[in-house]
Amino acid sequence: MDVSVESLYREHRPWLTGWLRARLGHCSDRAADFAQDTFVRILQSGACVAEVTQPRSYLATIARGLMIDHFRRHDIEQAYLSELALVPPSLQPSLEERAILLETLLTIDRLLADLGPKVRQAFLLAQVEGLDQATIAAQLGVSVSSVKKYMQQAVVQCLKCL
Structure with missing residues (x-):
């Protein structure tokens, strides 16, 4: 030591x-x-x-x-x-599948934690809720082009994890 x-x-x-x-x-x-x-x-x-x-x-x-x-x-x-x-x-x-699923969820959480709040929310609305970019833009009160940028940031973050 x-x-x-x-x-x-x-x-x-x-x-x-x-x-x-x-x-x-x-x-x-x-x-x-x-x-x-x-x-x-x-x-x-x-x-x-x-x-x-x-x-x-x-x-x-x-x-x-x-x-x-x-x-x-x-x-x-x-x-x-x-x-x-x-x-x-x-x-x-x-039990093995549960452990794998839980670790996957924790990995996704760590990945999303590095994103800004609007980027994270846009990504989750698209991936979990299946919303299109126009609907996400309306919900977040931002432009569609902002949502596109958010999604690009999220995808880049996902690729970094790989």
């Missing part, structure tokens, strides 16, 4: 755990898990923590991102399971 990461861990882990506990409804176990994940993320990134001038802000930023990712994943999983509950048992996908 890098000495600077080790000292960051020793000096700031208790503070980070308390900071997380306050944001997670005083759940000590979950706060400890997120704190640990924060330091794992730092180690995996290979970041030079010796250059960090505000360690608490640095740690809080990483931990906040981990929490957002966790809760976003949880929300997507719950929405997926709610929709799956509406499917007749005979048509339910296998």
